[in-house]
Amino acid sequence: LLLEANIYLTIEKYDSAALNFNSLVVNNDVFEKESLTARAYMGLARLYLKTEDYDESIKNGVSALEIAEANNFSKEEFEANEILGQAYEKREKYNLSLVHNRNLLKLKDSIFTIEKIKAEAKTADRIQFEFMSEEIKRQDTKIEELNESRNRSEITAILTSAFLTIISLLAVSLFRNNQIKLKTNDLLQTKNRELQTARDAAVQAMEAKTNFLSTVSHELRTPLYAVTGLAHLLLEENPSDDQKEHLKSLKFSGDYLLNFINDILQINKIDADKLEALNMEFNLKKVLADVISSLHQSAKENKTKLILEYDEEIPKHLMSDPLKLSQIFMNLVGNAIKFTKNGEVIVIAKLLKKVEEEVTIYFEVKDNGIGISTEQQQNIFDSFEQGSIQINREYGGTGLGLTIVKSLLGLFDSKIQLKSTLGQGSSFFFELDLKSKDSLVDDIAFEITQIDYDLNGLHVLVVEDNKINQVITKKMLDKRGVSCEIAGNGNTAVEMANASQYDGILMDIHMPGISGVEATIEIRKFDSDTPIIALTAISLDDSLESFYAAGCNDVVTKPFKPEVFYQKIGENILEHKLKKSVS
Structure with a gap:
């Protein structure tokens, strides 16, 4: 955020720079809170000095100087005084x-x-060293003159002749080389210009494609939220059997479309280098068990067994990115289930080696499904590739799953490999280098059950500019006994949060006027306690870190599953209210 702010300031995008600096003023960084706050105030002081708002520049400069003097930040103290x-x-x-x-x-x-x-001191040392070096050279010169004085004239004649010969040959060679070099340089410059033009055209085409797909996928989320939300609400209102069948088909189609949009957005983020692996402590066995549990129904419909073969020698506490690992296995296992009927899918995790905290683990997902021919294996990891048109028509899907797996594993410096025989099944396998945390002790149960929260009696503020989304969100809250008030934009949300007390705030991010991030920053200036959950259709340029930095407690992506929506409200808003009432 600080780097982005300084870049925006340099290219005179002052509004964007001010937004990032303000986000850092109220940061919760464990190690560098004061340093980041001082730098944020300093950035604001420079910004307002550039925009000739000298009073604001002085106010932020004084704040930066106070923090710098209190923490002995000499560089910031120097800049603040300047x-x-x-x-x-x-x-x-x-x-x-x-x-x-x-x-x-x-x-x-x-x-x-x-x-x-x-x-x-350095100059004195240098002078003394130079004097000693010169004295040694003078002595060496005298010795050489004494040794060579007897036959100098003879040697001089021979050397002069050899020298003239060498100079002549060098002159001819240099002339020829120079002519060749000039011709080569002209050719290289021409080729470079052609390559540069081609590269620029390719980059522009890639950027246009990425921006187009990102915009389309983001814009589709708003009507899709209405489709899935209304289908869910209608299913809960005791429809007739015929209506229930149609509504289930509608909900299935909405979920399918959502998965397709998510896959496109994921590929776009990877292509645009907007994705990087996190490093946090997690339990690998729980990650794999959760993936298998979530895909159990799909396996049941295909009459396929899901089996986990887990090596108990694997350390319980590992460091990596559990979310991206879940995405990898969701795609691999989901893909195996889709192409396996009346069979079995086996997920294998085996410890290969462990040296102190360095751990190498072998993973494999194998099935006895339809298999993949040798020809199809050559391009099976390409985008929108499913082997053949017949397979696409029979089994469906976007063909992006394996592309996402390959790209995500690239973030871990790993590579997916494939063995398959047509008609006998497939095996996808890879290795990951992780770090273990042997010093950590298990103090909680391995299985963490989902809690069915009683949300009755909560009162929240819903910030949403879309009228249809307002109606759907309100009805979903009414179903669980949650009362709410609606704010149609960010400015209204700030005023209502300042005037009334709410148990929590559900904040849409993308709104006209001030965004949800800016509204959250303003609310946190006078209310640091009320839980705020960001509701967003995440686009290519969105950063979850910026939401949390602004003061959000959690993020729910739209269109969301009702159970996830209620779970997040329970975890963040209800539990906060219960803790507050006890204290």
Whole structure:
């Protein structure tokens, strides 16, 4: 965020820079909170100095200076005095400008004195070394002159002749090489220009495709939220059997379309280098068990057994990105189930080696389904590729699953491999290098059950600009006894949050006017306690880190599953209310 803010400031995108700096002013970083806050105030001071808002520049400069002096941040203290000196001078407060310029001079003098002493010592050492070197050279020269004086004239004649011969040959060679070099350079420059033009055209085409797909997938989420939300609500209103069948088909189609959009967005993020692996502590066995549990129904419909073969020697506490590992196995296992009927899918996790905290684990997902021919294996990991048109028509799907797996494993410096025989099944396998945390002790149960929260009596603020989404969200809350008030934009949300007390706030991110992130930053200035859950149709440019940095407690992506929606409200809003009432 700080790097983005400084870049925005450099290219004069002051609104974006101010948004990032303000996000960092109220940061919760464990290790560098004061440093980030000081730098954020400093950035705001520079920004307002550039935009000639000198009072705001002085206010932020003073805040930065106070933090820098309290924490002995010498660099920030130097910069703060420099900015304040300039700002006070612009405001014609010359006495205050003089104070900060004197402080600046003291800091420069202290630095200069230290550097001067170092320079003098270094110069003295250099002079002494040069004197000794010159003396040694003089002595060597005298010795050589004495040894060579007897036959100097003879050697001089021979050397002169050889020297002239060599010079002549060199001159001819250099002339020829220079002619060849000039021709080669002309050819290379022409080719470079052609390659540069082709590369620029390819980059522009890729960016246009990425932006188009990102925009389309993001825009589709709003009507899709209405489709899936209304289907869910209608299914809960005791429809007739005929209606229930149609509604289930509608919900299935909505879920299918959502998965397709998510796959496209995932590929776009990978292509645009917007994705990177996190590093956090997790339990691998629980991740694999959760994946198998979530796909159990799909396996049951295909009459396929799901089997987990887990090596208990694998450390219980590992460091990596559990979410992306879940995505990898969801795609691999889901793919295996789709192409396996009346068979079995086996998920294998085996410890290969462990050296101190360095762990290498072998993973394999194998099935006895339809298999993949040798020809199809060559391009099975390409986007939108499913082997053949017949397979696509019979089994469905986007053909992006294996592409996503390959790209995600690339983030871990790993590579997916495939063995398959047509008609006998397939095996996808890879290895991962992880870190273990042997010092951690299990103090909680392995299985964490989902809690069916009683949300009755909660009162929340829903911030949503889309009228249909307002109706759907309100009805979903009414179903669980949650009362709500609606704010149609970010400015209204800030005013209502300031005027009334709510158990929690459900904040849409993408709104006209001020965004949900900006509204959250404003609310956190006067209310740091009320839980805020971001509701967003995440696009290519969205960053979950920016939501949390602004002050959100959790994020739910739209269109969301009702059970996830209620679970997040229970975890963040209800539990916060219960803890608050106990204390």
